[in-house]
Each structure stands twice: as structure tokens, then as C-alpha cells.
Amino acid sequence: MSVLSLNGHRRRGRARASRLVVVGNGMSGSRLVTEVRARDPEIRITVFGAEPRPPYNRVLLSNVVAGTSRPEQVWLLDPAWYGEHDVTARLGVPVTAIDRETRTVIAADGTREPYDVLVLALGSEPVVPPVEGADRAVAFRTLDDCERILARARTARHAVVIGGGLLGVEAARGLAGRGLPVTLVHLAEHLMERQLDAEAGLVLGRTLARLGVAVRTGATVTAIRPDGEGHRVELAGGEAIATDLVVLACGVRPVTGLARAAGLEVDQGIVVDDEMRTDDPAIHAIGECCQHAGTVYGLVAPAWEQAAVVADLITGADPGARYTGSRTVTRLKAAGVELAAMGETRLTEDDAEVVRFSHHRDGTYRKLVIRDDRLVGAILLGDSPAVGTLTQLYDRGAPLPRDRAGLLFPGLAGADGTAGDPGRVPDAATVCRCNNVTAGRIRACWAAGARDVAAVAAATRATTGCGSCRADVEAIVAGLRARDAHQRDQEREEVPA
């Protein structure tokens, strides 16, 4: 049995930790808890969550705003799960301090919880821009936020969403989906500038406009002021938008205060190594609060990969587990808008091989960025049958086929050329698969005197299996009949009566 370095200090000789404390019960923390419990039925687990609810799926909050999901439909765990799996859940109890000396966390209610291994899954918090009246706006981060937004949306006649990144676009689309006119105000020159190039941002804006979202890019909000029952959102340049609901989606930043106060190394996020370990070997950090190899990830997939690695390490299921970074794919979740963006999307022909197709009126923009015959980035806006394949080519770093157009339009390369007039199929072509009958055999039957489908079927068994080829056999027979009739006509003309 291998002994993990992180537990080297323990004396009972067991390979795994016996007391795990997890701080944070969002998508990362709750995932870690289930992953650990799936691997180890015995380890003592205590999880602290600042929110009093069971963990929920933040990815689906735009559905809640759009009204397609009810809050209990986005739970990641049923409240009963904790009891059934012998996990102590301290929900609604924030942790205020970590005592690394005694390996204890201290909760807001004064309780102290000792740990052998501590995992911080603190997530991130919304960035509130330093704008007068910003407190009049509702952030879009938690289920509580969603409920606040929904409460106001019920009576509102107009909404403003500030921030045109992924979350802002999803929030705007969700609110518009409720029939509420929405203005999306964005500081940068185009939407989702972290994921999209300018043209894609433009096409996305037009798609959103068709769905009831007015997009204002390059717009700086200077203040949010009261305006009767509602608000007035003032923009640089003097313009103002009167509205009933202001939603803030100006990005997030990692929650690092607890780690900083405990003396852990913090940069943008809590700094971790390939074992997701902080500079205290008994403390891991995962998810949006941590920084691995210089990167803070803001998506779920990396966080869940990190949770699996830490679960492998803590339980000893795979002492060799390491996190080596993630390829990120951004997939917008907004009804009526298909958008996938991955990797280095903003490169141009100067830096890479670029394959592009755009059709603004149709809301379509497809761009592939290729280096060394590998897909290193892509934007797929508008419904694309290729999105699954391209995502996998990007994820796997697999070599690309020479036919680049076929990547964007899989149907083009896939045409087998068998379609068309069945009467003209070559002799060698199989017409009836069930009985392995070629067009040539059917023509030979005709030559031997068969004059209808029934006679062809009697001689060849064509059409007697699944029956799908009946129309094709009829077409071949009809073609032969027409040919013979034509020949007879010609013969009549050549030989006058």
C-alpha cells in the first residue's frame, strides 16, 4: 500500500486521511464531496457552505432566470443525500478562519472543526464596478440573486444587463425570453470579447437583437440613479436608459480572503500545484478560487477535473493523480443561440491557419484556428452539426483531415454520390440489401422476361426483406420499360408500315 506524502505526518499508518473538511459547497465543493464518498465510504467528511441551500448547478441559473427551470430543478444533491452518505453538512455556516497550527477551521458560529486534509472550494464573487449607485443593481451569481431578479422581473417593463460576457449574455437572453425588453450594456467593443473575435461578437449581437435584446457595446456606465419607481442607467456621453431592473454581470474574482488571512500563497487565486495543493501540504484548493500554472479557470469542467484529482489523492484511489490543466470550451446556454467557443479564437491568418465561414443574416459564423495540423481554437455561432466533432478534435488535439471545408460542413464530404435517379444506378450497385440483389441482376431479369416488380421479386427476392427498396426496384423496372418503349417507337419510325 502506498503512503501519501500529504499524510506522512500521521502515525496510524493508514494511507488515507481520516478527517476531511471542505469549505465551500458550490459546484466544486459538492463535486469533491461526492467524488470522495464514491471512492471511500469511511472517511469522515464535513462540508461548510455559506449558503443555506443544498448545492445547485450554477450553469443552469440562466434557465431559472428564463423561467424554464424551477430552483429545485437545479439542485446537484438532494438534502437527504448527506444523511444517506454519512456526510456532515454545515449549510449556511460560513468559515471565518483557518488555524493551520492546530489544523482546525473556525466557523462563523464559533465552532471549530479539526481536519487532516482541508479542501478550499470557495468559488468566486461578482465584481461590482466602482460606479455610483451600483448597489441598486442585482448581481447574477447565486440562486438568491436569481430569485431577486425574478421577483422584480415579474412587474418590470424593461431591464438593463450590465456586462456582455458569457453570464451577461445568458442573463439578458433569459430575461428577454420572459418577454421583457432588455438592453445589454457592454464596455468592450464587442460581446464576449474574451471568447470571440470582433465579427463573431457582431453576429452574436444581431442574433440577440432578433430575440429582444438591444445591445450597446463600447458603452461605459457612469451611474445608476433612482428614477421614480425604477432606475436610470447613465452612460458616458450623457445618454441615459430608464429601466425597472438592473442586473450586474461584470465578471467575477476568486474568493481568496480566507486563504490570504491564513498565510497561504495567493496571486490572482490561491496558488496550487499539480496535486491541487497549496503551499500548506494539508490544504488543497479547487475550482474558481484557485490558480493552477498561472491560470484561474472560470468554468465547471476544469473544477470537476480538479475535484477528481484531489479525491484520488485524498482517498489513495490513485496516488499518481495529477492535474495538468484543461482545455476550455465555452458553450453559451441561451435559448435560440447556439454558440461554442474554444481555445485561441482571436488569432488571424498572420499567426495561424484560419478557416472561416460567415453568413450574418443567418446568424452563422464559423471559424477554425489551426496550428501544426491541430485545431487550437474555434468559434461556432449558429446551429452547427459539426460542433460535437470539432470539440472532440480540439479536446484530443487530434490531427485534422486535409479537407478543411469538410470540417465546417460535414455533410459535404459525406455525400456518397448514391443519391439521384435509381433508374440509372450502375449494374454493380446493390439495390436490395436484404437479399444482395444488384441493379445488374434486376436488368438481367428484365432481359429474361420479368416485366414487373412481382416478377423481379420472384426471380431475385428483391423487395422481400425489409421492403425499403421497392421504390428503387420500381424505378429500375419503369426505366427499362420506358427504354424499350422508346426503342420500339424508333424502330417504328425507321421501318415505315
Place this chain on the structure above:
Amino acid sequence: MKPPISTIGPMPMASPSPTGPVMSQTTPGTPTHCPYCALQCGMRLTAAGAGAGGRPVLTVTPRADVPANGGGLCQKGWTAAELLTAPDRLTTPLLREHRDAPLRPAGWDEALDFAAARIREIQAAHGTDAVAVFGGGGLTNEKAYLLGKFARVALRTGQIDYNGRFCMSSAAAASNRAFGLDRGLPFPVTDVARADAILLVGGNLAETMPPFVRHLAAMRQAGGRLIVVDPRRTPTAALADLHLQITPGTDLALALGLLHIAIAEGLVDTGYIERRTTGFAAVRTSVSAWWPERAERVTGVPASRMREAVRTLAAARNAMILTARGAEQHAKGTDTATAFINLALALGLPGRPGSGYGCVTGQGNGQGGREHGQKADQLPGYRRLDDPAARAHVARVWGVDPDDLPGPGRSAYELLEALGTPHGPKAMLLFGSNPVVSAPRAGLVADRIAALDLLVVTDLVLSETAALADVVLPATQWAEETGTLTNLEGRVLLRRRAAPPPPGVRGDLAVISGLARRLGQDPAAFPEDPRAVFDELRRASAGGIADYSGITYERIEAEGGVFWPCPSEDHPGTPRPFLDRFATPDGRARFVPVEHRAPAEDLDERYPVYLTTGRVLAQYQSGAQTRRVAALNEAAPEAYVEIHPDLAERLGIAAGERVRVTSRRGTAEGVARISTAIRSDTVFMPFHWAGEGRANLLTNPALDPTSRMPEFKVCAVRVERIPGAAA
């Protein structure tokens, strides 16, 4: 009416009308069913003169009075009678005195005496479990039943399982878990035509059971929509309105994504869930993590196509979800089938006329074969071997002490893997199977079989496995014996003897009976007469889940088959068992939360391509039968490797070249077929051929924890052109 038969050589001709006139009771010939797949197409066998050696030549005509095929037959069915006169058919027992001796012809008494004596020796030296029995999903109900009884009563071994473990076990386990009962289609196959939408997952019916397509075509003609999930654009997928060309090994993630969509879009049938099911809340929470864009990244199926699929199913008045081997033959096959059942339950489909979940059974008697005791953990009537009440009931019918019945034994692959090992069986009796070709990791399986002290094989021909045997017993074929089979609908059918077997050939029942007698059993307890065996099976199944007690040969003939359960002779049978309640203790179907996991073996640098395996139209299973029929062999003569042009280009492989496919377990060869029907990250090989074309040399025996199904449908391989080799 005169049967519309003319002949060119031995080949029978079709009736002039493709659907054929309805055969009346006075039509000459013997009404029966096809020897191949679980559709069990109705056919009529008519003697048409004498062939070689004065043996009658039978001709085949389709029956229009059997709903499953409605007058259709595929090429396998049309040519089925040819195997009766195959030139290399076995007509005398073969025997080798010691493992290095060649097989030589022997008399029946000599062969059976030899086998029985060796069995006694081996059991005396190593215990009763040292002798194993391996059956097949093509055996009649009577044979499957008697084989199970023979193992437990005459041999007193727990080591019995069958090749159905490689076919139906995952869906069976999932159905038992959800519905309390496993009947492949819990509705008549003709219900398919009444559906408005069908989701078919991992099934290529246009090649594996072509006449089934008639029902799908009728559905589509009436405006119904067909959705097919398959890594290949198979002939079936080509018929579909929507084809989800999934990454091999990710069907479970797809099912979770589909259910997520159904819930998120409010498309679930809450009234049905409330009335007829339990456990939805836990499943709802468990799929919260499978939003469609996440499922898309795993499966490669665009989220928009998933939504279209779910909306199509939810909008249909009647809808069906059908799974087949593509979804089930995985180390997570049970959970995958469960996930699709969860979806069907959420949409309110099972137990509603015209709707439902079903599994499309594969082998001829794949359904009946899994009900009557040739499974490692099972007693007749779909009873559990570890259930004391079941043991007591069956022991009473058998006239033995329940305590003398052995307990559950190893599953099929585990059994094969243990052969000849220090704690494994030293002898095996094999009926109706050819594991050297059909088992996963076939190279190892062949080695294990070679390590046996005794192998006794009953077969029609010298199959690749029979060639390794010490005793080979020549068996009768379907047209030469009478017996019942239970088709994919759960309808019990009768095949009637249409011609006498060749001299020197005996039925499996006679083999079992002969061995039992030599092992000291009362001959009356092991009759050779199928009707006597069936009558005992009826008693043994009475009160069980698959209750056949009310079914008689006469009723089957008069009624065109009887659906089980049928607990008494005045019971009409049960075409749709779930209309009022499910077979669970509380009558409700059970939602079971399941989680996706990656294939047991995923891609890496050394093995960068997925292999998936399957069937072609003109061959069947290990090919032992169909490779001996000239027309079929001409249609599908050799192993091939289907490769996407992009992959072929990268590997420098041209169409028709020989290629080598290598997995961690072995190497197989085939001819390259370049086709856009396959994904560019996957190659496909059919598994019907022996020798170097054996796809199962490559496949992964990673087992499903519940069903013990091997992961046939996905493993990682490397594909190379064989230098200098042209096909």
C-alpha cells in the same frame, strides 16, 4: 392453392407477390420459424424432391400470417435450408482419446460412454464444479431448460452459463431493476408501427433483422419519426429522420443529457411519474449535472440535436425507446439501459399501449434462453437461484432436495477465463455456441479452452470451438426437430420438425438424456421428447416471473404463439404486461440514478482509434452456420475494417488493402473499406469470421458489475496498413 415454388438448383424461389398470399391452413409444407435471429420470421418448409444421398431438399417460403415478418424474409432466411445439406455437416460423433490425438469417427455409445466416464473421473478428482456447461441463446426453451436441470441435478455443478450473457444481460438487468420483469419488448412488435416517434439506440435492424424495418417503415409512412443513435451511419441510421452519430462508449452520457433536457424544458409527464413510478426526485437531481452542452462534449452529439430528439419524443402521442447491443455491450451496459429507461419513464411511456421501452433481443431464442435456467444465477421461470422459495419449488418439480441444488456460478466470460486454471473447471460441455470466435479476448479464451482436460461439443458442423473438442456430437438442425422459442416480443412460438435428420445425427435433448443416463440419472427425468420436456418446463415455471404453465403446443399453433406470462390454460397470455401495474412489489416502476463513466479503455497515443464491432446482413453470430451457405458467403465473404476516408488518408490506407488492427489483447486483420458512414475516430469490424479476421481477438473483456456483460462495443486500437499486402 399450389405453392408458388420453382427451383433453380437447390435454391427455392420467391412467391410471385413479394408479400405473398396469406397461407391458408391447407397450404402444404410445415409452418415454422427461421433458425436465426430473435424476430423469428414465419416461414414454411416444403419438401421439393431429393438431393444428394436421397435426402429431401426443403424450400423456404415466407409466411404472411406471422406478424413479426408479415411475409418478408432476408437473405439468411431465404437460404436457411441450405445448411441442412451442407457438405461438411457432421453426421457421426468424433472422438480423440487423448488431447494430442486427432479426432476420429466414433459410435454414439462409444462417444457418450467416453464423455461420461471422463466426467466421472474429473468430478471424482476435482469436485462437481470441475465440470462446466456452456449453453446458447439459439437453443430451444426445452433444451435450455433441460441443460440447466442437467447441470444442477446430473452434474451438480454451479458452473453453467451461456452466450446470452454476451447479448441480453445488460438490458435484462436494467429491466428487472426498473420493472421487476425482463421481457425484451413488453408489447407486440406490431405496436412499433403505431408509434409517432421511436428512439433506437445502438441497433442496426436493417442488417440484423431486416423484416423489422417493415414496422419502422409503416410508422414513418404514417408520419412517425425515427431517431437512431449509432457511431456509424448504418443502413438503419440512413433511414432515420435524425441520426445522432455518437462517440463509442458514451450512450449513457447521452441518455443523461436527454433526460436533463426533458426536465429542463418541462417535458416530463408529472402525472404519470406520480401515479406509476418511484424514485424520480433522486434521478432528477442526478441529471442536473448533465446539461446538454456537457453531454455534447462527451458524446460528440450536438446539443441542438439532443433537444430535437427530446422534443420529438415528448411531442409524440405514442413514443418508444428501444435499445440494442450498441448501447448494452459495455462495462456500463446495465446503467446505460437504465438511463434510457429513466428517460422513457420520465416521458411516461412504459405501460401505455403503443408506447414503451423495449430491448431488441438478438439471438433466435435470446428471450426464452434467458428464462429457464441455463444462466449462472437462475432457475426456470426466470426464478433466482439464490431465492429459497424458488429453489424449493423447482427442487420439488425435479424431485430433489433443495439443499442439493448448487448455488450461483461464474458468468460466461469469467467461466471461460477460469477454464483449466487451478481453481477453475477442468471439463466443459458446450451446446449451441462458438466462443473461440464469439467471446471477447478470443485469443485468451482459445488458450483456456485448450487447457481443459475434456471438452465435449454438440454442434451441426465442426465449428472453430468444436475443432478443439475431445468429443464432438453431431446435432440436428431446426428443421429436423420440434421445440419452442420465445421471440423478441415474448411470444412463445413452435418450430415443427419438417424433415428427418440425416442418419447418425441426434438432437441436443438426446445428447443430454444420454449423458444423464450414463451419469446414473433416471431416464424419465431427462426425456428426449420435446413435448415431455416442455410439459415439465411448464410445471417448473409455474408461479415464476416467466410463467409458461398455461402454454401448450396446441395453443401456440392455434393462436399463432402465446405471450408469457400465461399462468393457466384458460389465460389469454399477456401481450402488454405493464398496462395496469409493473412487476415490482408495489406495482410501480423504479427510477434508478446512474452516472456516466468513460469506456474501460480510452484512446491514447499507442492506441489512438476506437474499435466498435457488429454484424453484417449476410452473416450470423460466429458465422459457423452462415459461412457455409454459398450465397451468404458470396455476399459477405471476409472480415473487413470500415475506415473513414480522413483516417485512411492519414494512415496511408487505400480501399481494398489489407490492414492490421491491434489492441492490447491481440491483432486481427481485414480488408479496408473506406466509408464516410463511420466516425473518423473509430473503425468498425464485423465479428463473424475466424482466424486472423476474428474481431474478438481485439475486444475488451472488461465486465459490467451487474450484468457481467463484456465491453464488446468499444476498445482502443491501432490501425496499420500491412506492407506489401494487397487484398
